[in-house]
Amino acid sequence: MIQFFQDLGATSLFFVRVVRTFFATQGNFQPILGQVAFVSLRSLSTVLFAGLFVGAILVLQLDLILAKYDAELFLGGLNTSTVIREVGPLIISFLLAGKIGAFTAAELGTMRVTEQIDAIECLGTNPIQYLVVPRLFGIMISSLILLFIGLLVSIGGAMAVAWFACGITIPEFTSSIPKFVSIGTFVAALFKALVYGTIVATVSCHRGFIATGGARGVGHAVTQASIFTNLYILFANFGLSHMLTLIDTLTEGLMGGSP
Amino acid sequence: MSIRFEQVSKSFGTKHVLKQVSFKVERGEILFILGRSGMGKSVTLKHIIGLLKPDSGGVFIDGQNVSQLDDIQLAKVRQKCGMVFQHPALLDSLTVFENIAFGLRTAQYIQLIGHPLSEDDIRRRVCEKLADVNLKTEILDCLPSDLSYGMQKRVSLARTLAPEPEYLLFDEPTTGLDPITTNAINDLIHDLSRKLQVTSLVVSHDMACALKIADRVLVLDQGKILAHADRSTLKLSEEPLIQDFLAETLALIPPAELDVASIGATAP
Ligand SMILES: Nc1ncnc2c1ncn2[C@@H]1O[C@H](COP(=O)(O)OP(=O)(O)OP(=O)(O)O)[C@@H](O)[C@H]1O
Numbered sequence: 001m002i003q004f005f006q007d008l009g010a011t012s013l014f015f016v017r018v019v020r021t022f023f024a025t026q027g028n029f030q031p032i033l034g035q036v037a038f039v040s041l042r043s044l045s046t047v048l049f050a051g052l053f054v055g056a057i058l059v060l061q062l063d064l065i066l067a068k069y070d071a072e073l074f075l076g077g078l079n080t081s082t083v084i085r086e087v088g089p090l091i092i093s094f095l096l097a098g099k100i101g102a103f104t105a106a107e108l109g110t111m112r113v114t115e116q117i118d119a120i121e122c123l124g125t126n127p128i129q130y131l132v133v134p135r136l137f138g139i140m141i142s143s144l145i146l147l148f149i150g151l152l153v154s155i156g157g158a159m160a161v162a163w164f165a166c167g168i169t170i171p172e173f174t175s176s177i178p179k180f181v182s183i184g185t186f187v188a189a190l191f192k193a194l195v196y197g198t199i200v201a202t203v204s205c206h207r208g209f210i211a212t213g214g215a216r217g218v219g220h221a222v223t224q225a226s227i228f229t230n231l232y233i234l235f236a237n238f239g240l241s242h243m244l245t246l247i248d249t250l251t252e253g254l255m256g257g258s259p
Numbered sequence: 260m261s262i263r264f265e266q267v268s269k270s271f272g273t274k275h276v277l278k279q280v281s282f283k284v285e286r287g288e289i290l291f292i293l294g295r296s297g298m299g300k301s302v303t304l305k306h307i308i309g310l311l312k313p314d315s316g317g318v319f320i321d322g323q324n325v326s327q328l329d330d331i332q333l334a335k336v337r338q339k340c341g342m343v344f345q346h347p348a349l350l351d352s353l354t355v356f357e358n359i360a361f362g363l364r365t366a367q368y369i370q371l372i373g374h375p376l377s378e379d380d381i382r383r384r385v386c387e388k389l390a391d392v393n394l395k396t397e398i399l400d401c402l403p404s405d406l407s408y409g410m411q412k413r414v415s416l417a418r419t420l421a422p423e424p425e426y427l428l429f430d431e432p433t434t435g436l437d438p439i440t441t442n443a444i445n446d447l448i449h450d451l452s453r454k455l456q457v458t459s460l461v462v463s464h465d466m467a468c469a470l471k472i473a474d475r476v477l478v479l480d481q482g483k484i485l486a487h488a489d490r491s492t493l494k495l496s497e498e499p500l501i502q503d504f505l506a507e508t509l510a511l512i513p514p515a516e517l518d519v520a521s522i523g524a525t526a527p
């Protein structure tokens with residue numbers, strides 16, 4: 001338990017250090033954009049695939065339930081709201097953790113144990129600035145872009161499935177969306193994605209950066225990164241959903257309640 | 260202008276790697292650090308550039324205590340020191356050219372010389388250093404993973420030499436290289452110290468090289484300094500470990516190449 005908080009503390013401090021380095025060096029955006037492109041392109045296919053199927057599966061499930069209560073009219077709204085609020089950000093972050101998080105932890109870990117990071121330092125460059133800043137911010141920004149793409153695809157997929165499998169036309173589907181979804185919902189989703197993206201980025205960069213002890217050390221770093229990323233995301237999800245629901249109910253009244 | 264270790268101790272967990280080690284290297288000197296594997300030679304070098312901090316004692320470069328510097332001062336000290344790591348430690352996503360040019364493009368270096376180098380100057384410097392380590396310019400566009408270990412090691416050497424530091428720290432620069440290249444690199448270290456007054460610390464297992472180019476030799480064992488002497492004194496040492504090292508060397512090298520008179524007594 002103490003170990004858990006020590007890890008959490010160390011990772012948070014690492015995040016602060018990276019952000020401070022970013023501002024201390026007046027932020028060079030070129031490498032960050034490079035990483036954004038790299039991360040987004042690498043994850044795009046997975047996100048498209050997962051987005052499509054998540055939307056499709058969810059719509060079938062919801063239809064099953066709603067049909068019982070003769071409430072299929074709400075299918076579009078309910079599906080869209082659930083995808084945006086909960087499923088979207090969570091799925092995207094798990095995909096990112098699996099694909100990019102592991103990659104980053106392994107890459108930085110290898111650079112650490114083969115003394116590449118020490119070498120960069122000795123050549124007069126701050127390795128946090130050179131290696132970590134672009135990766136960390138790259139992953140954070142990509143998580144927003146990927147969320148956006150993922151949501152579009154998954155809602156599109158849901159519409160298609162609703163039409164073919166449940167006999168709900170696209171206008172029927174979309175008409176109920178405004179009842180459940182507002183700009184606030186969308187902002188909440190972006191906020192969540194940003195938080196989860198930050199967790200993925202920070203944990204994997206941190207674990208890679210502090211790896212020790214050869215190939216085994218790199219393996220350990222990757223495992224630790226994935227375990228802790230998932231753990232932190234689940235905690236954050238719990239906390240954020242509560243928090244955002246609270247804000248929602250305070251500001252929007254009845255319809256804003258969590259599904 | 261010197262590097263000084265004062266009573267430096269360092270342990271990892273319960274393993275005491277350095278025990279109150281003190282020594283000094285003067286400007287332009289070549290110091291060879293010899294010792295069996297795992298005796299803390301690499302650890303000693305890493306203390307100089309602040310990659311490791313001593314548990315007690317201090318490491319001084321030009322009178323500054325390395326472990327008490329802030330980040331900016333430490334970066335300045337590192338700018339003066341070039342370190343060749345035991346493993347090539349090349350950035351594997353950059354080409355050979357970019358690796359060697361890396362130290363010439365840093366903000367630190369630009370600040371030091373007052374202006375950024377032009378691309379032409381960078382290319383010229385990279386080619387020059389590449390030639391110094393006996394490599395051809397054909398490999399400039401290769402990635403490090405396309406090169407053999409020995410070539411990677413030499414590229415790493417060229418990368419360290421490119422910004423022309425005042426202190427050079429070599430961690431086994433010639434281990435794993437063929438004898439001809441080994442000789443070329445030893446000559447290079449020798450030239451740098453004689454012509455440019457570069458101070459070199461060379462970690463090595465190679466007593467023969469040490470006897471050829473070292474001004475002084477330091478032998479580390481069990482965390483302590485077994486000997487810190489110039490070549491001829493070293494040859495007279497009675498320490499069994501040093502005797503063993505010398506014996507190995509003498510077995511491999513024809514006596515004619517060594518100073519026969521002074522070692523005749525110790526030869527097997
Ligand atoms: N970062 C570290 N963490 C823990 N132990 C370390 C670390 N670095 C070195 N050691 C230990 O310190 C001891 C000395 O290591 P060092 O790398 O200096 O040996 P060496 O003399 O360079 O040996 P070699 O000739 O094999 O390179 C070793 O026992 C090693 O296990």
Ligand SMILES: [Mg+2]
Nearest residue numbers: 300301345430
């Ligand atoms: Mg070593």
